[in-house]
Amino acid sequence: MYIAAAVLSVILALVSLAAGAxxxxxxxxxxxxxxxHxxxxxxxxxxIGLAEVVxxxxxVVGLFWQPLGIAAAVGVTVTLVGAVVFHVRARDYANPENRGNASAPxxxxxxSVATVVTLNLAM
Incomplete structure (x- = not known):
């Protein structure tokens, strides 16, 4: 289970860094x-960008100390749920031009939820 948690953590970290920087x-x-917009x-x-970078x-540190990884993955989940809420308010899911970008969060x-679950199971 740790390998799955590590792979998901690395993927989420890379995406978070690419989006946050x-x-x-x-x-x-x-x-x-x-x-x-x-x-x-x-x-x-x-x-938001600094939260994603942090x-x-x-x-990454959570790969070695899992409680921090779990906390970081929960934080990413909260940030992404907030992004979905903002996209709903902007009516991006109803607009075909914006729907693709709005679906990413x-x-x-x-x-990120899968990362939280696998990190918890790997402990």
Whole structure:
């Protein structure tokens, strides 16, 4: 079970880092889109990005100390559920142009829940 937990943790960490770094630096289209389309402030976008980067560190360290990995995976799950809520409010799931991007947090939330479960079972 530990191998599955480690693989899911690494996948989630890589995705979290790839998503969080541009937001933390306020670089790229995603940060601009969150500010213009979703109406989020630059400070809130940066906060989300920093939380994702910190979660990356927690997931990697959690490979060696599982309670931290579990906490980081739970934090990622909460962040992704928040992203789904924002996409629902922006009506992105009803818009075919935005539906693909809005579906990513749903899929990743499922991966993060699976990570939490497998880390708990591996303890």
């Amino acid at each position: 541009p937001k933390a630096l306020l670089k790229g289209d995603v940060s601009a889109g969150l500010q213009s 979703m109406g989020l402030s630059a400070g809130f976008v940066r906060f 979660a990356t560190v927690g997931l 749903v899929l990743l939330a499922l991966v």
